[in-house]
Amino acid sequence: MSKPNSRRPTRAAKKLSQNCGTAAPGRAPKSTVEGGCATNKGRSEIVPKPRRPTLVVGITGASGAPYAVRLVECVVRAGRRVHLIISLAGRLVLADEMGLGGSAARPDLSSLWPREVLAHVTYTPAETLSAPPASGTFDAQAMVILPCSMNTLAALAGGLASNLLQRAAYVALKEGRPLVVVPREMPLTTIDFQNMARLAAAGAVVMPAMPGFYHHPQSVADLVDFVVAKVLARLGIPHDLAVQWPGAERP
Numbered sequence: 001m002s003k004p005n006s007r008r009p010t011r012a013a014k015k016l017s018q019n020c021g022t023a024a025p026g027r028a029p030k031s032t033v034e035g036g037c038a039t040n041k042g043r044s045e046i047v048p049k050p051r052r053p054t055l056v057v058g059i060t061g062a063s064g065a066p067y068a069v070r071l072v073e074c075v076v077r078a079g080r081r082v083h084l085i086i087s088l089a090g091r092l093v094l095a096d097e098m099g100l101g102g103s104a105a106r107p108d109l110s111s112l113w114p115r116e117v118l119a120h121v122t123y124t125p126a127e128t129l130s131a132p133p134a135s136g137t138f139d140a141q142a143m144v145i146l147p148c149s150m151n152t153l154a155a156l157a158g159g160l161a162s163n164l165l166q167r168a169a170y171v172a173l174k175e176g177r178p179l180v181v182v183p184r185e186m187p188l189t190t191i192d193f194q195n196m197a198r199l200a201a202a203g204a205v206v207m208p209a210m211p212g213f214y215h216h217p218q219s220v221a222d223l224v225d226f227v228v229a230k231v232l233a234r235l236g237i238p239h240d241l242a243v244q245w246p247g248a249e250r251p
């Protein structure tokens with residue numbers, strides 16, 4: 001796969017970004033600042049803009065970067081903000097699998113998502129611990145780690161929080177917010193099983209990336225959508241990705 005370092009989403013990203021199904025905002029907002037003033041019959045009054053709920057999305061160095069790219073796009077198109085945290089290994093895998101441009105230190109996210117999506121994304125590298133998601137006071141609806149490496153899985157199961165991604169997940173657990181973890185590895189060791197069981201016991205939802213085939217996928221993008229749709233549904237985020245089983249009465 002080529003790795004263009006351009007300002008435009010790569011071909012792989014563009015292909016995946018076709019039609020999330022949910023109502024797409026027509027254009028990017030001029031500003032991401034919440035709230036604002038409006039004039040009503042000559043009187044200036046504060047008209048609070050409805051705040052987009054924020055979903056924290058963590059991307060680690062497991063294979064499966066296309067899932068993450070698609071998830072972020074669908075979450076934004078469903079009217080949410082994304083606070084995106086990517087580990088160093090996650091950036092390497094995004095570069096390898098999705099053509100993420102820029103450098104590991106300064107990734108060029110515009111090679112993955114169009115401007116209207118990025119307008120609702122705040123990015124922090126996992127190495128930056130001193131960012132708002134490190135605190136329980138950060139107003140996040142939920143967190144998803146997709147894909148989740150066995151390394152991060154083990155850290156979370158052990159209660160570690162040595163980078164921002166792990167800390168944000170720890171915060172979600174301690175604050176009782178939904179944490180969805182999507183591990184990807186095969187085969188698995190008993191250590192991985194135990195880590196998943198420990199995380200599930202602590203309140204996380206563990207959803208291994210296991211696409212089904214009963215929606216009769218025609219492309220890799222259809223398989224990606226299957227996993228992303230399951231995650232969105234678990235979080236109660238609306239979508240109309242075409243992944244439903246049509247029933248046995250298929251013509």
Ligand SMILES: Cc1cc2nc3c(=O)[nH]c(=O)nc-3n(C[C@H](O)[C@H](O)[C@H](O)COP(=O)(O)O)c2cc1C
Pocket residue numbers: 059060061062063064087088089090092093096148149150151152153184185
């Ligand atoms: C190309 C590539 C693919 C990888 N795929 C996986 C994988 O599918 N699952 C996994 O658990 N680790 C995978 N790894 C290993 C992780 O990237 C490695 O354990 C890393 O330390 C994870 O760090 P993180 O959890 O901070 O992202 C892969 C590494 C590379 C370079």
